Amino acid sequence: MQLPMSSSRYVYQYLPLLCLLDLAFSIPAGTGTLTPPPSAYATHTIPVSGALTATASLAGPLPPGASAEPTQNTINAHPDLVPGQASNSSADASQSFDFLNVTDPQPIRGDMGSNDPGPHDSAYDRQNPDTLARPTTDEGDVQQAKWPMGLSSTRMTGAGWARQQNVDVLPAAKQMAGVDMRLGPDAYRELHWHSANEWAYVLNGSARISAIDAQGRNFNDDVSEGDLWYFPSGLPHSIQALENGVEFLLVFDDGAFSEDDTFLITEWFSHTPREVLAKNFGVPIKAFDEVPKEQLYIFNGTPPAVNVSADAVQSPEGTIPEPFSFHLSRQEPMVVPGGSVKVVDSGTFKASTSIAAAVVTIKPGAMREMHWHPNSDEWNFFISGRARITVFDAPQSARTFDYAAGDVGYILVDQGHYIENIGDEDVVLLEVLKAPQFEDVSLGQWMALTPPQVVKDTLHLDNDVLSGLSREKQYVVAAQP
Ligand code: MN
Numbered sequence: 282m283q284l285p286m287s288s289s290r291y292v293y294q295y296l297p298l299l300c301l302l303d304l305a306f307s308i309p310a311g312t313g314t315l316t317p318p319p320s321a322y323a324t325h326t327i328p329v330s331g332a333l334t335a336t337a338s339l340a341g342p343l344p345p346g347a348s349a350e351p352t353q354n355t356i357n358a359h360p361d362l363v364p365g366q367a368s369n370s371s372a373d374a375s376q377s378f379d380f381l382n383v384t385d386p387q388p389i390r391g392d393m394g395s396n397d398p399g400p401h402d403s404a405y406d407r408q409n410p411d412t413l414a415r416p417t418t419d420e421g422d423v424q425q426a427k428w429p430m431g432l433s434s435t436r437m438t439g440a441g442w443a444r445q446q447n448v449d450v451l452p453a454a455k456q457m458a459g460v461d462m463r464l465g466p467d468a469y470r471e472l473h474w475h476s477a478n479e480w481a482y483v484l485n486g487s488a489r490i491s492a493i494d495a496q497g498r499n500f501n502d503d504v505s506e507g508d509l510w511y512f513p514s515g516l517p518h519s520i521q522a523l524e525n526g527v528e529f530l531l532v533f534d535d536g537a538f539s540e541d542d543t544f545l546i547t548e549w550f551s552h553t554p555r556e557v558l559a560k561n562f563g564v565p566i567k568a569f570d571e572v573p574k575e576q577l578y579i580f581n582g583t584p585p586a587v588n589v590s591a592d593a594v595q596s597p598e599g600t601i602p603e604p605f606s607f608h609l610s611r612q613e614p615m616v617v618p619g620g621s622v623k624v625v626d627s628g629t630f631k632a633s634t635s636i637a638a639a640v641v642t643i644k645p646g647a648m649r650e651m652h653w654h655p656n657s658d659e660w661n662f663f664i665s666g667r668a669r670i671t672v673f674d675a676p677q678s679a680r681t682f683d684y685a686a687g688d689v690g691y692i693l694v695d696q697g698h699y700i701e702n703i704g705d706e707d708v709v710l711l712e713v714l715k716a717p718q719f720e721d722v723s724l725g726q727w728m729a730l731t732p733p734q735v736v737k738d739t740l741h742l743d744n745d746v747l748s749g750l751s752r753e754k755q756y757v758v759a760a761q762p
């Protein structure tokens with residue numbers, strides 16, 4: 282059918298609409314036309330207005346009389362400013378602003394900044410007040426130090442899920458990577474091994490774990506919320522959730538680690554000639570008829586025996602000399618002025634030769650004191666609460682990041698930092714180091730143990746400030762009254 286140019290354009294532009302009309306007007310069969318009756322066609326024609334591109338006359342200065350729209354100064358009248366934000370308030374303290382209940386937080390701090398009339402996503406701004414309206418002390422370049430696990434793609438199977446943070450999403454995190462994994466009731470993480478050391482913290486529920494070492498010594502244990510395990514690189518292991526399921530956090534001492542690249546027992550079976558399998562195990566080829574053709578990864582399992590020792594196999598080589606689990610949940614925390622701390626490293630958890638950690642609780646308003654780690658980067662994970670960290674980097678850079686439950690933080694070796702609770706519930710976080718010992722240098726303790734005149738001449742502090750410095754590490758300092 283040949284249509285004039287103008288009408289054929291309409292036919293193609295409104296083809297979907299015409300198809301609908303086709304149904305509505307029920308064209309008799311055999312008419313051989315796509316178009317409805319002329320009357321209906323006329324009523325439903327939508328004229329095209331405007332042009333895809335304007336004319337070249339818009340380039341350069343506008344003709345006389347075509348002035349720009351006047352702008353109004355509404356900055357300090359913005360309805361969504363919180364106390365301390367307006368230019369008549371003192372911004373010196375550089376406190377964190379609470380934007381949680383603000384509809385449209387603004388990048389304003391005292392005389393700094395302006396309102397944001399342009400496109401933005403206020404949900405991010407509410408969660409990151411120190412990014413939007415940063416402290417006046419922030420300056421220069423500091424590596425990205427926050428990754429919300431909620432932005433990681435969640436790999437789901439019929440029995441659980443896993444999501445990870447590694448150097449692909451947080452490029453500065455070269456020494457460590459993390460995985461958040463959930464196994465439903467009785468579900469397995471498939472038998473596997475990998476080329477990074479694995480440290481784990483149980484977030485909730487409980488699991489049964491097993492492994493062997495290169496000498497054929499084996500290991501079995503049950504772990505629950507707050508407990509740890511550590512599987513050295515290359516050693517094969519399994520994890521099975523107990524009756525209520527389990528969620529745990531894995532930390533690997535290699536920032537490039539990917540949970541999707543582990544050595545899985547099913548994959549090795551399905552990529553080995555069955556003749557070889559038969560020879561290896563001394564059984565007929567048909568014994569492997571039911572072996573899965575694809576990996577199982579996370580899958581439903583048979584409920585294990587109630588008692589872990591009933592499941593355990595006796596090895597002729599005995600058991601592993603240093604257990605791969607540590608019942609940190611039963612370790613009494615050290616209570617400090619602003620919260621509490623549990624430190625665990627190879628001093629007590631002997632198998633954990635490459636990972637050291639602290640579980641830190643920070644009360645509302647309290648703060649993990651200013652410090653740095655001389656022996657490792659810090660990978661941290663927020664279990665509860667809301668906090669901010671300012672990372673100080675040499676020579677004069679600082680950047681403040683905000684964290685909530687489920688966020689990963691990453692601080693490079695030697696970078697100064699604090700962790701301040703800016704919410705109204707306890708902050709609980711893991712500080713994980715790639716090191717055999719947990720080491721931190723306290724700024725306050727350093728100053729207290731240095732000849733006072735040296736500190737006084739440098740920082741111009743009064744004698745009563747110097748004499749009040751604690752010669753003992755504080756870990757977490759209390760909120761100010
Ligand atoms: Mn593993």
Ligand code: MN
Nearest residue numbers: 654659698712
């Ligand atoms: Mn730290």
